[in-house]
Amino acid sequence: MAKDMEYQQLIHASKWLRLRKLILTRTPLCQRCLAEGRTTAATEVHHIRPVEEAIAFNDKQQRMYDQTNLQALCHDCHVRTHTELGRSGRKATKKRNEKQVKQIIKKFFDGERGEDRGPIF
Template identity: 50%
Template sequence: MAKDEAYKRLIQDKRWRKMRRQKLSETPLCERCTKEGRVRAATEVHHVVPIESAISEAEKTRLAYDFNNLQSLCRECHTKTHTEMGSRNRDFLKKRKAQQLVDFEDKFLK
């Protein structure tokens, strides 16, 4: 996960620490484990839509403090989720590049 300066600032904020605590007390079990039939305590709070996917500062702040954008996860699921997100992004970029090439060929070479 790319942690830029704005992200670091948000995560160190008192407001975030409070929200994180609130999320973990409302949803103390790992949401992914629960979905997959395991019962495990959550220790981390994940942003479903990554903060760094936002372009503007305002959007980053909105994503960071949107309670509906949070997910309680155990460390293992958090790592797994980020690994999957990373490879999804890579696939997406690869597909987009391939599509651009097709568009280019359609436009200029046919």
């Protein structure tokens, strides 16, 4: 899944790597597998509310490091979760990017344009 540069910066930060290690130490078994009656080692940490959907960098940081927004999963469950949420693949990336452009336009430009004006593009 293609991620923006701010996400890349956050996911490679030592603060994230320490938090990831802490989550996997505290929750060594896949939470989804446990809920489905299986016992599998957790190897990945999933952000329940996606970091890349936040617009402002501060919001991305908040989501990245919020422990209540994290879930320990095995690789298979992590992939399955993203697939079920429609957050993997080219179509999902395109849809996510279009949604983010609309959010940015609404946040930064809608209040400044008069109703009688046409689109900004």
